[in-house]
Amino acid sequence: MLKRSGFKTKKLLLATSLLAVTSAANAGYTIKLDDDNKITFGGYIKADARYVDGNIAATDYWYGGGTVLPESQSNFGISVNETRFNTKYVHGDVTGFIEMDFYGDAVAGGGNEVISNSSKPRLRHAFIKYKDVLVGQTWTTFQNTSSLAEAADFGGPLVASAFIRQGQIRYTLGGLQLAIENPESYGGYRGDKTTRDDSVPDFIAKYTFKGDWGNVSISGLARQLKSVTNQSESAFGYGVAGRIKTFGKDDFRFQIHGGNVGRYVGVTASTDMVGEEAEDTTSIMVAYRHFWTEDMRSSVFYGNTQTDLTDRDRSHWGVNIFKNFTKQLSFGLEVGNFEMAESDADSDYVQLSAKYVL
Template sequence: MNKRIIVTPLCACLAFCAPFSEAMEVELGGFLKMNARHVNGDIAFQDSWTGGGSVSEPTQRTQFSAQESRLNLGVSSNDVRGFIEIDFVGSSQGNAIISNSYSPRLRHAFIEYQDVVAGQTWSTLVNTSAFAETADLGGPLVGQAMVRQALVRYTFNNWQFALENPYTYGTNPGSSLNDEPDWIDTRNDYVPDFIVRYNTKGNWGNVSASGVIRYLDPDQTQQVSTGMSVAGKLRTFGKDDLRIQLHYGNLGRYVGTDAAKDIIEGELETTLSAMAAYRHFWDHNWRTSLFIGHTATEVQRSRRTLVGVNLFTNLTPELSVGVEVGQYAINDKARLESTELVENGQSQYLQLSMQFSFQ
């Protein structure tokens, strides 16, 4: 539940910038989350499965963590809304010996005025309603579009048009698998990525279709890349739903969460990513999601797959608990120049989570 505080000119502690002609609404939200995670296999432990990682020696590891907890603040006045959100994922500051401290990490920070959004938030390519309900943060990230970045977006009826932050992720010609990769110099990222999206919805659910055009210019090679995406949430029987995503083209860093690069040895990468999740309600509280995510690349010839199933229930409207099991697999035949590296491995995981939401 959102906690709303009405701010007036009499509240001097919050009205330090200028007097308010009308009341300002402040919304506080977020959640506290505790995870217990066990990983067993020959892909190294990750706090949540991204599309990255590599095959290593067999290992087992169990970790407890509260770093996924997050806090957000929304402020509205007249036609203007501001939103900022932080969590603590991937930003270890202390260590497990003493403090287990984590630094805040900026997730969202944007301004919304009428039909325009400016700031850092979900890329226009991302349909958040197509995310599965999972204990693992983000779920099958390996098959999803899951990018937050700075952008300027205009919405007109069902259409959205956006200019988004350019960044080229990849390697130059001559990189070797046996040496440190020769990463592309991003100083030539000077043309914003352009994304167009169309949304439609009804009692049956919602679907979005997006297209992206990017101008990548490492070492002045001047390459135009394109890609397309379809995603949505479809209602099926009762309260059940099917969530799907399908992405194809030169999407690179936009999909798979590090499963694919934009350019490999100076050559544009082509990626196929897909994700599907079916959520079934056993009754008004108990529910299960069965999900799969997969990304395959043409140039680097990588194959990354995550499958999983979970069981969730709510102890109170705000407090949910869940258990999840799954497997992350790597099946790569990486190619750089004349070198080929075959990697095959998988790790199984078991995760318990408890989440108290106040939004």
């Protein structure tokens, strides 16, 4: 008889494990074929009901920018696009991982809110890992995923978080990680959002200190950017991020970034280049998570990004509560605000989320 707790035959074992919310795979059913071969299937189903009111147009989640409206509007919507699935293949020292969600553009497929609400699968991760070397697409090495806030609004204050998935070659030695990653110069003339193909890969170094107390990472970024006139500009940025355990199961999460971090931080809140100059960005994100009971918790978070050339000043704060009804099923409620101060615009939101971890 099959049970969720697992069963074992001569060459087959089925087991279930719950992983961290911010990891690439949120859950997994592992089929162990033998001592060196196993396949894990995971992901989650998430439904969001979201009400937005203000003069920044409603989106499925807040990122670093938005469309400023001539006057305040309200919007209500229900979506399931954050839903995702993944597969991990392990053969001895070799691991392959693929993950997709449903934020892909559905216009060409005919999806709309009138009839079908269709959306296309979108590739998130696809990488191969052999011992200490990783090749493929996944979270940038510059990022500390454990420091992201737990939020109903996907990712929390992305406006001030390091948050990019891209192609890379990464080497890990203990707490040290070195990587070359896909280059792209984002921005150009003041207010322009064009991108150019770059010829020199981005270089990233990160060291993570870990212990029973949590973790803190220090990262550095070096790039050779291209302007719209094809001129080169050297750019350097830094980041300090982590998750610190406090009382009981509570934790404090933070990210601080500065320098020419550009597209690596804030999800379009800042650009790499403005004219012929590299933009300087300062970002800070803080979050505190408190467990009221074993199955109920809340997070309060705040993020702000400011830039020197485009004079952007953007913030996002939120407060939420989540309750697990089983280990796999949880419901959450969140209220918050997203602001683009340089445009004198902001929107409030209320979001109810239901999440079933596979």
